[in-house]
Amino acid sequence: MATIYDVAARAGVSTATVSRWLAGQPVRAAAVIREAVEELGYSPSPMAQSLKSGRRGAIGVVVPDVTNPFFAAVVKGLEQASRGFGYHMLLANSDESSELEADILAELTPRVDGFILAPAHEQDLGPHALSEAGVPAVLLDREVSGGEAFDVVLVDNEGGARAAASHLVSLGHERIAMINGPTDTTPGRGRRAGFLAGLAEGDLALDPVYDMTGDFREESGRQITLQLLALPESPTAIFTANNLMTVGALKALRDMRVRVPDDISIIGFDDLSLGSLLQPPLTCIARPDVEQGALAMRLLLSRLTDGILDDGRHIVLNTSLLVRGSTRAPSAAHAPEIRPRLRARSGGATSE
Amino acid sequence: MATIYDVAARAGVSTATVSRWLAGQPVRAAAVIREAVEELGYSPSPMAQSLKSGRRGAIGVVVPDVTNPFFAAVVKGLEQASRGFGYHMLLANSDESSELEADILAELTPRVDGFILAPAHEQDLGPHALSEAGVPAVLLDREVSGGEAFDVVLVDNEGGARAAASHLVSLGHERIAMINGPTDTTPGRGRRAGFLAGLAEGDLALDPVYDMTGDFREESGRQITLQLLALPESPTAIFTANNLMTVGALKALRDMRVRVPDDISIIGFDDLSLGSLLQPPLTCIARPDVEQGALAMRLLLSRLTDGILDDGRHIVLNTSLLVRGSTRAPSAAHAPEIRPRLRARSGGATSE
DNA sequence: CCGTTATCTGGTATCGGTTTCAGTGAGGGG
DNA sequence: CCCCTCACTGAAACCGATACCAGATAACGG
Numbered sequence: 014m015a016t017i018y019d020v021a022a023r024a025g026v027s028t029a030t031v032s033r034w035l036a037g038q039p040v041r042a043a044a045v046i047r048e049a050v051e052e053l054g055y056s057p058s059p060m061a062q063s064l065k066s067g068r069r070g071a072i073g074v075v076v077p078d079v080t081n082p083f084f085a086a087v088v089k090g091l092e093q094a095s096r097g098f099g100y101h102m103l104l105a106n107s108d109e110s111s112e113l114e115a116d117i118l119a120e121l122t123p124r125v126d127g128f129i130l131a132p133a134h135e136q137d138l139g140p141h142a143l144s145e146a147g148v149p150a151v152l153l154d155r156e157v158s159g160g161e162a163f164d165v166v167l168v169d170n171e172g173g174a175r176a177a178a179s180h181l182v183s184l185g186h187e188r189i190a191m192i193n194g195p196t197d198t199t200p201g202r203g204r205r206a207g208f209l210a211g212l213a214e215g216d217l218a219l220d221p222v223y224d225m226t227g228d229f230r231e232e233s234g235r236q237i238t239l240q241l242l243a244l245p246e247s248p249t250a251i252f253t254a255n256n257l258m259t260v261g262a263l264k265a266l267r268d269m270r271v272r273v274p275d276d277i278s279i280i281g282f283d284d285l286s287l288g289s290l291l292q293p294p295l296t297c298i299a300r301p302d303v304e305q306g307a308l309a310m311r312l313l314l315s316r317l318t319d320g321i322l323d324d325g326r327h328i329v330l331n332t333s334l335l336v337r338g339s340t341r342a343p344s345a346a347h348a349p350e351i352r353p354r355l356r357a358r359s360g361g362a363t364s365e
Numbered sequence: 366m367a368t369i370y371d372v373a374a375r376a377g378v379s380t381a382t383v384s385r386w387l388a389g390q391p392v393r394a395a396a397v398i399r400e401a402v403e404e405l406g407y408s409p410s411p412m413a414q415s416l417k418s419g420r421r422g423a424i425g426v427v428v429p430d431v432t433n434p435f436f437a438a439v440v441k442g443l444e445q446a447s448r449g450f451g452y453h454m455l456l457a458n459s460d461e462s463s464e465l466e467a468d469i470l471a472e473l474t475p476r477v478d479g480f481i482l483a484p485a486h487e488q489d490l491g492p493h494a495l496s497e498a499g500v501p502a503v504l505l506d507r508e509v510s511g512g513e514a515f516d517v518v519l520v521d522n523e524g525g526a527r528a529a530a531s532h533l534v535s536l537g538h539e540r541i542a543m544i545n546g547p548t549d550t551t552p553g554r555g556r557r558a559g560f561l562a563g564l565a566e567g568d569l570a571l572d573p574v575y576d577m578t579g580d581f582r583e584e585s586g587r588q589i590t591l592q593l594l595a596l597p598e599s600p601t602a603i604f605t606a607n608n609l610m611t612v613g614a615l616k617a618l619r620d621m622r623v624r625v626p627d628d629i630s631i632i633g634f635d636d637l638s639l640g641s642l643l644q645p646p647l648t649c650i651a652r653p654d655v656e657q658g659a660l661a662m663r664l665l666l667s668r669l670t671d672g673i674l675d676d677g678r679h680i681v682l683n684t685s686l687l688v689r690g691s692t693r694a695p696s697a698a699h700a701p702e703i704r705p706r707l708r709a710r711s712g713g714a715t716s717e
Numbered sequence: 718c719c720g721t722t723a724t725c726t727g728g729t730a731t732c733g734g735t736t737t738c739a740g741t742g743a744g745g746g747g
Numbered sequence: 748c749c750c751c752t753c754a755c756t757g758a759a760a761c762c763g764a765t766a767c768c769a770g771a772t773a774a775c776g777g
Contacts, residue, residue, distance in 0.1 A: 056475065058416070058475060059475050059476050060412060060415045060416045060421065060475075060476075061416050063412045064410070064412045064413050064416050069412065070476075071455070071476075074456075078441070079431060079437050079440050079441060080434070080437050080438055080441050082432070082434065082437075082638070085431050085432050085434070085437045086432055088431050088456070089430070089431060089432050089458065092456075092457065092458055101455050101457070101472075101473065101476065102455065102456050102457070103423070103453050103454065103455060103456075104426075104440070104444075104454050104455075104456040105444065105453070105454070106441065106444055120453075121453065123408065123410060123411050123412075124411050124412075124422075124423075124453065260638070260639060260642070263639075263642050264641070264642060267641075267642060285639060286434070286612070286638070286639070287612060287615075287637060287638075287639045287642075287643065289616070289619075290612070290615050290616060290619060290639075290643060291639065291642060291643065291644070292643070292644030
């Protein structure tokens with residue numbers, strides 16, 4: 014708890030000189046000051062420094078839920094990339110709620126130099142309040158409408174979802190369901206668009222009955238899957254738009270004793286930590302999560318330290334299709350005899 | 366960026382009066398001040414407040430790795446419990462390194478009012494430096510030697526590991542291996558003790574050949590499992606001392622095409638997020654992770670807000686044995702004909 | 718040895734609040 | 748109508764650092 018005054022007194026110099034020594038400037042009494050600092054165990058008060066300098070030395074990290082392994086990985090990437098830059102991470106979960114997110118942003122804004130933010134919804138106004146307040150923010154995994162001024166680090170949602178669709182189509186599936194997230198989120202919108210495009214390339218359309226929207230959480234994936242299974246003509250393949258909903262879907266399939274991939278194929282966006290251990294191992298669209306975090310942090314740091322002020326930079330990371338065991342051609346019982354043109358619903362037993 | 370001076374000037378009062386109004390004290394010019402505050406969009410600078418008051422409004426959270434689902438859940442619990450108390454979370458990963466942890470603590474100490482800390486090792490000196498500095502800390506999941514003065518929130522490592530051992534013993538296993546974490550960590554020590562006790566209750570001892578120590582990370586679980594499988598007499602059951610090493614073990618078993626539980630049984634400390642989805646579903650020792658975090662935070666908050674100064678409080682949470690499908694009686698080929706007394710190694714084919 | 722310049726120094730204002738202390742005014746009682 | 752009390756007010760000190768500015772040393776050339 015020693016202050017710069019204690020050091021100055023002990024060294025017999027003024028606080029100004031001590032301050033200069035601390036800043037690395039040449040000082041005659043360097044030896045005496047060093048001694049005093051060491052004996053007192055002095056270290057400058059970050060609060061006082063912040064007050065004077067305006068630099069807060071912290072970065073706000075707002076994600077929907079750290080418990081989601083994707084965001085946990087992102088946070089890890091953020092920390093790795095920020096190490097050595099003298100910034101700390103103020104972490105908060107928005108719980109997918111725009112209101113909570115706005116509260117958090119308001120509370121954190123005066124305490125941080127910048128934000129890494131995964132907005133709950135594209136209509137969020139929070140980020141705009143930030144840019145008005147002059148606090149730089151990098152949007153992570155999700156954009157915000159009218160937010161062209163922000164740096165964004167995205168993943169190729171369209172491409173990934175298209176690849177998922179193509180994969181299913183190429184296997185011969187026609188009764189394909191999508192369990193998507195809210196379409197007022199970037200991933201929800203992009204994955205939907207990509208998936209539809211992928212189907213279209215195979216001359217398929219998404220049957221409205223198979224076009225489901227959840228909330229990116231496990232329970233919704235489970236519920237929707239149960240609904241799909243209860244359909245008179247249940248799908249032969251499901252695309253789940255994120256990791257948590259994939260888990261929910263898998264649990265529903267297990268509970269209903271639907272065999273994967275015999276009865277139904279499933280492909281998820283995002284790999285699961287145990288994806289390769291599942292029986293069958295999960296076919297999925299994987300993406301670089303830690304890197305995505307690291308990249309976002311680097312963008313923010315460049316703005317913070319180099320004072321970059323140009324327009325929002327867009328970075329889109331590539332996904333990769335990991336074909337494992339949870340997808341295969343539909344079983345004979347489900348396969349349509351003649352391939353219809355648009356709606357692929359030529360009858361056949363419902364699964365189980 | 367309006368300051369209290371702007372507000373005072375606009376309202377025609379002194380900053381002292383504005384400050385009093387902000388603190389909720391009765392003030393004659395309340396109406397004018399409120400108006401000025403609203404028009405200017407004023408909110409007090411937390412930095413200036415911290416400098417004056419000494420209250421920093423933040424809590425340091427230091428865990429080995431947020432990517433570990435257990436710690437992610439803990440962090441969630443921490444946040445839930447802290448909501449509404451006006452504290453923010455400064456998160457940092459120590460990466461299981463005492464040195465990094467010490468650095469982090471030193472850097473964070475002047476910025477926080479208290480710590481939630483999962484120390485990398487029991488010999489860590491970091492926590493003691495904290496108590497000297499007068500910064501309260503709650504140890505999470507791991508104790509520290511000579512740290513009786515700290516609040517600690519543990520899980521019943523002994524009881525959980527004993528239950529795991531008992532379970533394996535009751536199934537008839539005798540060639541039982543343990544993949545433990547470092548014994549200079551609380552979980553490592555406790556789980557070892559409990560596991561040995563559980564074996565002893567079944568008149569078994571842990572064969573040194575089966576007594577393995579990893580580092581609580583996935584790769585070590587994998588490597589050690591491979592070693593165990595390469596043994597002339599490989600074990601019929603494995604106890605893995607945490608979630609990550611369980612994953613590693615499962616991957617090794619999969620890669621070596623060892624069937625679970627036919628060829629080998631496996632029981633892990635900690636459930637896996639997909640534990641119930643694995644084939645077979647994982648038998649494990651589960652524990653309340655979010656609650657453990659919430660509890661730790663409540664302890665810290667009580668110290669912070671009520672100014673409690675009594676000695677360290679110990680809280681030990683109960684585990685529960687979840688018997689699922691990854692354990693069963695050893696197959697005939699592996700079962701000893703006559704049950705020996707201490708070392709259970711009566712020959713039999715190695716697994717696979 | 719002196720004048721000039723280049724370094725280094727301390728006093729002080731400042732960042733944006735809170736708190737003390739000595740008033741100032743209003744209200745009540747006599 | 749005066750005095751006393753009580754509630755509220757503003758000036759100024761303070762939290763711990765940094766930065767400007769003028770003044771003091773030292774270094775240097777002549």
